[in-house]
Amino acid sequence: MAMSDAPAEPPDRCEIAVVGGGIAGLSTALFLARAGRDVVLLDKGSPWGDSSGANAGTLSLQVKRTEMFEMGSTSIGLWAAFGTEMGIDVGFHQPGGLRVAESDEQIAFLREYGAEQEAVGFEFEWLEGNQLHDLAPWLGPEVRAATFCAADGYASPLIAGPSLIAGARKAGVRVISNAEVTGARTAKGGYRLSIGRRSLECEYLAIAAGGHSTKIAASLGVRLPLWVDCNMLTVTEPAPRIMDKVVTHIGGIMSLKQHVNGTVLIGGGWQGRGKFSRQTREIDPLAWVQNVGLGARIAPDLKTLRVNRAWAGYEAVTIDALPLLGRLPGLENAYVAAGARGGFHMGPGQGLVLSQLILEGETGLDISRFDPARFPQ
């Protein structure tokens, strides 16, 4: 969902330019401005108008790869802190999450995978049979086992978007809509960004433009390989409470949650029909019914609900499913955050990293695996 489009022209210069008003860019800009720095955030359309405004809001730690444990936990902490420490309501809730398994094979995989995760610090509880169905009586009979992760939760993209934009502005970020960065090059002591016919000079550059980051980096001679999925998402009409946890599926792509207002969100990354290169994104009506059907198998009460609307959006990811996070290879004071699987969840953590790199030149988090230089240039 696109947000905020107060007409404003980009300035000629600033200290730090952040390109992209999704969760990664807004977090970066917000943390920098709170530290007293001069930040301009540029978005080609309206901030929150791409992936971050179209996503499911799931913050599930236990579905993440082991390499993402630290980033995932840090991010959940920040999602909580937006409301409690920064006065920015992002619709954060932490009811805990169930990662369910149906078949013997899936149960075995859940155990195996869970053991690997536990080894690096993930914490969850193993549940099966009656124990599981007592905790979550709304699960269907085909769900036989699950891990319960108390850290799992969700944020509401609809609430978070306007709040973060308003919060960033309040902290001093100049948020500029309809300012597409069409190219960047090095200039004395920093970078010069082309924004249509205008240009902006900055000392520091942070690229957080989702799948479009590739093109911006290319103008600086840097290769950032990204792929873009076209995920579908479905929302039902409001209903009395039928589930009280976030649900994911070990077999792959599923996410379920019921919002405070009673609507249920069914997603998980089922592919719609769309091409990022052509900027098309539509529902695939066959996969869509399968997606909704899997949801209804996990939580059969869903069968009585009516679907209100469904849509598809983009999720940019790398080929090794780890983010491109850190300094652009070969350049000083230019950074990127893009391509994390579950990039909504990871957005605040990535913003923290970029802000620390810009403020202090280093970050306390281990980002060695995410180095954008890991792919051949």
Place this chain on the structure above:
Amino acid sequence: MNQADLAIVGAGPTGLSAALVAARAGLKVWVFDDNALPGGQYFRQLPKQFRKTRKTVYDKEHGRASELFTAIHHPNVTYLPNATVWENPDPGILAFAAGERSGRIEAKAILIACGASDRPVPFPGWTLPGVVTAGGLQNLVKGARVVPGERAVVAGNGPLLLVVAANLIRAGATVAAVAEAAPATARLWRNLPRLLQAPEIVKLAVNYRGLMAKAGVPYRCGETVIEARGTDELEEVVLAPIDTRGRLDRTKARTVACDTLVAGFGLNPSIEMYRLLGCDMSYNSYRGGWMPKRSDDLETSIPGIFAAGDGAGIGGVEFALIEGKLAGTVIARNLGALDERTAAIQAAPLRSRLERFRKFRVGLERVYAPPSTWTELATDDTIVCRCEDVSLGEIRAREAQGFTSAFAIKGSTRMSMGRCQGRNCLPTLAAHIAARDGIAVEQVAVPRGRPPARLVTIGDLLQEDLPAPVFPTDPHLPRGEEVI
């Protein structure tokens, strides 16, 4: 998959008349409608559980209705009641939710005959119990034989107000006032020649006015409702004069006590199917806003997809019946069930009748041209999105924060995300933005419709036999295309 020559969405006057013509010509026709009984709005029937003890004026259309309803029993017609068409998954295919019969159908031609819905105009108090829309009142009268109160005010814009007033009078209610916003009477004479192209409808209107006169019902043109008041339910309405340029004179407002307000500001075509199909659209404020572009054969910009009746631009029941027949004829010809000559002979009287009604419609539109876009009626407290309870004040607060486009207002207030899928509030939002920015309503970019076309029950969707889902081997890895 189910196969048909022609799939028709909507079993109102349009859909049924098209089905009858096409089926008689030999086409295999499927008709889908999300109501339990055929008839659409105009021929809405009493539920089967009701028993009629005597015939009333509402049965005057019995003849035309029963002729039309034979369509659903025609051997070439498969009629699915309680069936919602929700998506056009692939060219020539419709997906429908209909309980155990849910599925998909492949058709050589598709007719969208989805009708219209009431155009909501928010004004202070419009959400009070006791305030109903004109279409809503007609539904109560036709579908349940009830009127909601004893003392009613009818206000708004357009000829349906006369029908409503007449029905209230016949049902024994007191009609305290009828307020037509357009200076209709003044414009009547100038447009009489056009109106007389359809003398049968003019006669109806004269009858309604006669009925009103006999019952002593005051009918004022150039007056609009500006507020509905009451503590828990409607107690009185405030009416104020409005001049030909749409300027309200609140100083000359009067209040009228009543327990029912029928507010009718016209109808909007149901356009969700065209949006899903991707038909080219055009805008005509007199005919209800957005509608599909069509050829003389009622074909949309997509070959094989036809649009007729109120869903293709408001024209009323007579239009709907002719357009339905014409669509059925043209489609039968295109699919080879009627030869060119027979089709031309069959279509000729329809086309000339249509021509006559088009002239009539222009006259009617000039008489009733709304003097205002109605955006100034709402105040900060007025709810503008009923599903999500969003007030105009909330929108203004968001605008002050920089959330000014329809997309940003939607995203920051939840406006249009509720059960009506934006049908009721997006036109309001577009009008608000147009007035704010001084641009035409059709220039306002609004969020596009998303599937499903109408709400569908998940259990219904799962009745279909679908291949078991295949999970990705590693859900973390990309599934889409590389950025180049």
